[in-house]
Amino acid sequence: MTKSAKTISLNVTLCCKCGGRCCQGSPGVWADPQRFFAVFFAGQRLTVEQLRCRLPKLGLVLWEKSGVPVPAPLSLESGCSFWGESGCRFSVSERPCQCLALVPNKETLQTSTGCRCRLPEPFSRAAVRQRWQAYWLVDC
Numbered sequence: 001m002t003k004s005a006k007t008i009s010l011n012v013t014l015c016c017k018c019g020g021r022c023c024q025g026s027p028g029v030w031a032d033p034q035r036f037f038a039v040f041f042a043g044q045r046l047t048v049e050q051l052r053c054r055l056p057k058l059g060l061v062l063w064e065k066s067g068v069p070v071p072a073p074l075s076l077e078s079g080c081s082f083w084g085e086s087g088c089r090f091s092v093s094e095r096p097c098q099c100l101a102l103v104p105n106k107e108t109l110q111t112s113t114g115c116r117c118r119l120p121e122p123f124s125r126a127a128v129r130q131r132w133q134a135y136w137l138v139d140c
């Protein structure tokens with residue numbers, strides 16, 4: 001894991017004004033497998049099958065369409081299932097890496113729809129997929 005993959009770009013003032021437009025779209029995911037397992041499973045390493053069985057209790061799902069399983073918050077029609085009136089129900093220490101890394105942009109507030117906030121490249125879908133692929137390739 002590179003240092004740049006641990007970025008936290010929170011702007012509480014701006015995001016409070018916005019109200020979580022990003023959360024009303026697709027949820028962010030955990031980009032760092034080690035961090036994910038440390039937060040939710042005390043560092044225990046699980047197989048894909050074990051993880052698939054245990055995620056629903058946490059309100060999480062496994063995104064597998066890309067061919068690489070990546071855990072994510074459950075999506076609802078309204079957006080991320082962890083989003084509520086008071087914001088994200090995850091603490092900052094638990095929150096998905098992509099959510100923490102998203103760089104708030106005031107231009108988002110100047111438009112009526114969409115999100116102008118920027119996800120740094122180390123947190124892109126391709127980069128996340130690569131990191132999880134490398135993780136799953138190592139035998140449990």
Ligand code: SF4
Pocket residue numbers: 014015016018019020021022023102103104105108115116117
């Ligand atoms: S869309 Fe941008 S400004 Fe709005 S809550 Fe998300 S990161 Fe913050």
Ligand code: SF4
Pocket residue numbers: 020022023026027028073080081082083084087088089090095096099
């Ligand atoms: S996990 Fe939290 S910050 Fe991330 S999309 Fe869901 S509600 Fe928003």
